[in-house]
Amino acid sequence: MRQAAVSVSIALALVTGFVTAQSTVPPELAAMADTERAFAKAATVKGWRDAFLEFFADDAVTFANGVSSAKERLRQQPSTPFSVLELVWEPRLGDVASSGELGWLTGPSTSVNHSAKDSKRGYGCYLSIWRKQADGTWRVFIDVGAGAPEAVAFAPGFNRIAFGERYTGKDTKEAAAKNLTDADRELNDQIAARGASAAFASRMTSASRLHRPGAAPLTGSDAIARWLAENATASSATGGAAEAAESGDFGYSYGTFAIKEPKPAKGAYLRLWNRDREGRWWLMVDVAQPARMTG
Numbered sequence: 107m108r109q110a111a112v113s114v115s116i117a118l119a120l121v122t123g124f125v126t127a128q129s130t131v132p133p134e135l136a137a138m139a140d141t142e143r144a145f146a147k148a149a150t151v152k153g154w155r156d157a158f159l160e161f162f163a164d165d166a167v168t169f170a171n172g173v174s175s176a177k178e179r180l181r182q183q184p185s186t187p188f189s190v191l192e193l194v195w196e197p198r199l200g201d202v203a204s205s206g207e208l209g210w211l212t213g214p215s216t217s218v219n220h221s222a223k224d225s226k227r228g229y230g231c232y233l234s235i236w237r238k239q240a241d242g243t244w245r246v247f248i249d250v251g252a253g254a255p256e257a258v259a260f261a262p263g264f265n266r267i268a269f270g271e272r273y274t275g276k277d278t279k280e281a282a283a284k285n286l287t288d289a290d291r292e293l294n295d296q297i298a299a300r301g302a303s304a305a306f307a308s309r310m311t312s313a314s315r316l317h318r319p320g321a322a323p324l325t326g327s328d329a330i331a332r333w334l335a336e337n338a339t340a341s342s343a344t345g346g347a348a349e350a351a352e353s354g355d356f357g358y359s360y361g362t363f364a365i366k367e368p369k370p371a372k373g374a375y376l377r378l379w380n381r382d383r384e385g386r387w388w389l390m391v392d393v394a395q396p397a398r399m400t401g
Contacts, residue, residue: 131266134209134238135201139197139200139264141161141245142196144161145246146195149194154188154193159180164177165247169373189220193215195215197212198261198264203353204355208357209236210234210235212231212317213231214231214260215232215251216228216229216257229254229256231252232249232250233251233391235378248376251317252394252395255320255321267313267315269382270383272382273355279354283349283357286387289359290361293389301335301338307327307330310388315391316333316392339367339368341365348360359377360375374397375393377392378391
């Protein structure tokens with residue numbers, strides 16, 4: 107969840123990607139971003155935990171200890187006022203499926219634990235998967251993030267990440283999810299066979315993003331491939347689950363990863379995908395959440 111990502115002590119030939127101006131944001135994406143803003147404002151009034159409980163879907167999941175109920179985990183946390191634990195964030199970039207019921211948002215976050223003796227401002231970048239509920243409201247289904255060494259920069263305003271001509275075929279939601287699961291598995295197979303750098307480069311666009319703890323988010327297949335070549339030289343990944351939107355042009359997948367070199371790490375990954383007119387899935391965002399080490 108985003109509070110862990112911002113270092114609070116307690117608690118994705120290449121398809122050309124591009125960012126569109128605020129005026130071209132679809133209504134459903136604008137509504138999702140407005141809900142995120144209301145979520146962030148609620149955290150300043152009632153504290154982060156109670157705001158999370160309000161804006162998370164009942165079936166929301168967390169990757170903190172395997173895949174488990176996010177709300178159950180939240181209820182185990184103390185209710186902390188904003189004056190004690192200051193957590194601030196805002197949506198700056200995102201996307202929504204053409205069918206309008208599934209999408210994502212990302213943006214910068216900052217935190218200060220005022221109860222700590224040597225309180226320092228923490229920086230991070232969150233990412234959340236949103237689903238429209240039966241009553242038409244937007245609620246968070248998955249929330250992950252990554253701490254950063256300094257404030258995370260975004261283009262001014264709120265923008266949509268777009269990616270050329272999207273899929274307009276007639277797959278059912280189930281068929282699209284199976285197709286996405288196959289794409290996720292193929293990427294994992296390529297990571298094992300060719301290494302993460304080459305595998306990701308073949309699936310990412312000029313607008314794709316890589317979020318990793320302790321580093322500023324990376325954008326573009328070239329920068330991402332270089333970073334992976336230096337930081338994930340011996341790695342593997344195993345798929346867990348995937349969901350596609352009703353329109354079949356957007357979906358997400360998650361699973362587990364392990365890095366042996368140069369610095370051992372393991373944990374969960376979350377990937378966001380767009381599907382092009384030809385039916386090929388492209389990785390738009392990849393976020394890693396390392397497992398919490400004990401002992």
